[in-house]
Amino acid sequence: MARVLIIGAGGVGNVVIKKCAQNSEVFTDILVASRRVASCDKIVAEIQSTARITTAQVDADNVPETVALIRKFRPDLLINVALPYQDLNLMDACLETGVHYLDTANYEPRDVAHFEYSWQWAYQERFRKAGLMALLGCGFDPGVTNVFTAWMRKHRFDRVDTLDIIDCNAGSHGQHFATNFNPEINIREITQNGRYWQNGAWVETKPLEIHRGVDYPEVGVRESYLLFHEELESLVKHFPEIQRARFWMTFGQQYITHLTVLQNVGMTRIDPIDFQGQQIIPLEFLKALLPEPSSLGANYTGKTCIGVQLKGEKDGKPATDFVYNVCEHAACWTEVQAQAVSYTTGVPAMIGAALMLTGVWQGTGVFNMEQLDPDPFMAMLNRWGLPWQELAGVELVP
Numbered sequence: 294m295a296r297v298l299i300i301g302a303g304g305v306g307n308v309v310i311k312k313c314a315q316n317s318e319v320f321t322d323i324l325v326a327s328r329r330v331a332s333c334d335k336i337v338a339e340i341q342s343t344a345r346i347t348t349a350q351v352d353a354d355n356v357p358e359t360v361a362l363i364r365k366f367r368p369d370l371l372i373n374v375a376l377p378y379q380d381l382n383l384m385d386a387c388l389e390t391g392v393h394y395l396d397t398a399n400y401e402p403r404d405v406a407h408f409e410y411s412w413q414w415a416y417q418e419r420f421r422k423a424g425l426m427a428l429l430g431c432g433f434d435p436g437v438t439n440v441f442t443a444w445m446r447k448h449r450f451d452r453v454d455t456l457d458i459i460d461c462n463a464g465s466h467g468q469h470f471a472t473n474f475n476p477e478i479n480i481r482e483i484t485q486n487g488r489y490w491q492n493g494a495w496v497e498t499k500p501l502e503i504h505r506g507v508d509y510p511e512v513g514v515r516e517s518y519l520l521f522h523e524e525l526e527s528l529v530k531h532f533p534e535i536q537r538a539r540f541w542m543t544f545g546q547q548y549i550t551h552l553t554v555l556q557n558v559g560m561t562r563i564d565p566i567d568f569q570g571q572q573i574i575p576l577e578f579l580k581a582l583l584p585e586p587s588s589l590g591a592n593y594t595g596k597t598c599i600g601v602q603l604k605g606e607k608d609g610k611p612a613t614d615f616v617y618n619v620c621e622h623a624a625c626w627t628e629v630q631a632q633a634v635s636y637t638t639g640v641p642a643m644i645g646a647a648l649m650l651t652g653v654w655q656g657t658g659v660f661n662m663e664q665l666d667p668d669p670f671m672a673m674l675n676r677w678g679l680p681w682q683e684l685a686g687v688e689l690v691p
């Protein structure tokens with residue numbers, strides 16, 4: 294029924310490709326393209342599906358090259374699971390060829406560790422005029438967390454006052470130090486200042502300055518650190534009634550110790566340095582040494598628990614609700630040879646794409662997930678491997 298071009302064949306790409314192949318009623322023709330075609334071929338060799346799946350090499354930083362690939366394959370939708378650096382180039386390529394667009398992470402320039410939606414929101418008019426839809430941030434967080442928020446706002450609240458997104462990876466991959474998604478993007482996110490929304494303004498904190506123990510369902514108490522995360526920006530825009538919005542993520546002590554040392558010796562720097570007559574960026578060099586996220590799955594044990602707590606009012610009474618998913622690393626490995634962080638990102642990307650391609654979610658312009666009807670997405674989460682649960686009246690984060 295639909296043709297999809299998936300760009301990126303790393304940890305998340307592996308899951309998106311395999312879940313699209315499972316849903317071959319919708320995704321009948323799949324082209325997988327990445328910087329190295331070997332990464333695509335390796336994944337595709339593991340798939341048995343009635344979908345027609347082919348692979349190609351593409352440099353998504355190169356717009357004319359991507360446009361040529363799109364013109365040859367003629368997809369209905371492009372799923373971008375390469376890196377945030379490629380977002381704008383891929384949106385340009387979609388506009389030039391008349392193709393809908395979906396990604397899981399917002400644009401970041403390479404030379405500044407800064408991410409915000411303004412660059413992609415600036416495409417609003419161009420997508421609208423072209424009659425195309427761009428769906429931004431369709432992973433777990435951002436992505437499912439935006440949908441959980443929209444669903445609770447629709448069904449459980451008349452007014453929302455506070456939002457807390459809590460993200461726990463209580464798994465163990467057995468490595469001294471590794472990141473669960475692209476190391477460069479992950480370390481840039483964690484080492485920058487924290488930020489949360491309070492009474493109409495951003496409050497800035499030092500990196501990992503604010504933390505507290507949170508008692509996660511099925512996992513237990515884990516130290517959780519306040520970070521800035523991109524969905525906060527779109528959620529406070531689309532739900533302006535929210536007075537306070539925060540994002541929390543767990544890190545083990547070993548992870549923080551390694552990160553601190555790496556930072557102290559300059560290995561997380563993103564400015565070029567001279568090394569034996571050659572310019573190198575220390576963080577890019579560090580990435581080359583660290584395990585690839587897609588390689589962590591085989592021996593990963595434990596679970597992730599990610600959810601959204603809202604507090605506000607329903608029928609004139611105070612209300613608190615928490616909607617969450619628990620995902621087990623080993624089960625993800627058995628199903629699609631991935632760890633749970635890749636899995637929880639890749640499944641929502643497939644679901645968002647399926648909703649767009651079947652016309653359940655449609656529109657012209659640039660959309661964040663909370664702007665669309667959450668109900669069909671929530672139903673598909675249960676069907677496609679990320680069942681959600683709800684705890685009403687329990688306050689996990691004060």
Ligand code: NDP
Nearest residue numbers: 301302303304305328329353375398432433434435474475
């Ligand atoms: P990986 O590093 O494992 O994979 C990235 C892939 O993109 C690789 O296959 C890489 O190719 C390819 N790639 C990089 N640059 C280019 C380029 N110029 N042209 C074509 N292909 C390119 O990262 P992940 O899979 O872990 O993450 C993918 C995306 O998902 C990231 O944007 C990340 O931020 C996002 N993400 C979102 C989450 C969410 O919940 N919303 C959570 C986790 C991740 P090669 O193998 O040749 O290097």
